[in-house]
Amino acid sequence: MTRTQPHEGDVIVWTKPACQQCRMVKFRLEAAGVPYVEADITAPAHADDLAHFVRLGFSSAPITEYRGIAVPGFMPSEIDRVIEAWRADHQQEVKA
Template identity: 60%
Template sequence: MTIDATRPAPTGDITVWTKPNCVQCRLVKHRLTQAGVTYTERDITAPEHAADLAHFKSLGYMSAPITEYEDTAFPGFVPAEIDRIAAAWKTAHPAEVNA
């Protein structure tokens, strides 16, 4: 899924949008950690992220987690997609891998 161009430009970081007590969110974060990549976690239910929540809902994403990297985003725990973005992140950040 392509990210809306009206949102802030991607930073080259992986962002995992989570919510409290979310099992799938924990699974995504664990898989990224096991892959050796860094990510930013943001609580999609926090008031300051209301615009982001509205954006994701407009894309049809109705549950957390939502994982973003570069120009893609996907909802849920999808191991193949997580592995794909982890590999892309490692290629883009060789100095940070195993640092």
């Protein structure tokens, strides 16, 4: 298997079932108007993705990814960094 690659420009939130921190990340992205793709890191189809994150030293969900940024857990300042990076890349889509 190969690691799942988000489409160009996608924010991807790697989640697991019944994860409160995952819900908090998704809520923060939604409140900021940032679209995202959700993927269950515990699904068998994502075993290579899970192995990738374990090699990076990440041991819990969620993991929020965007263009080389990978944020483990719910760290508001780091999620805001993802939001700002997405907005910088999508200025025409950001509502005033």
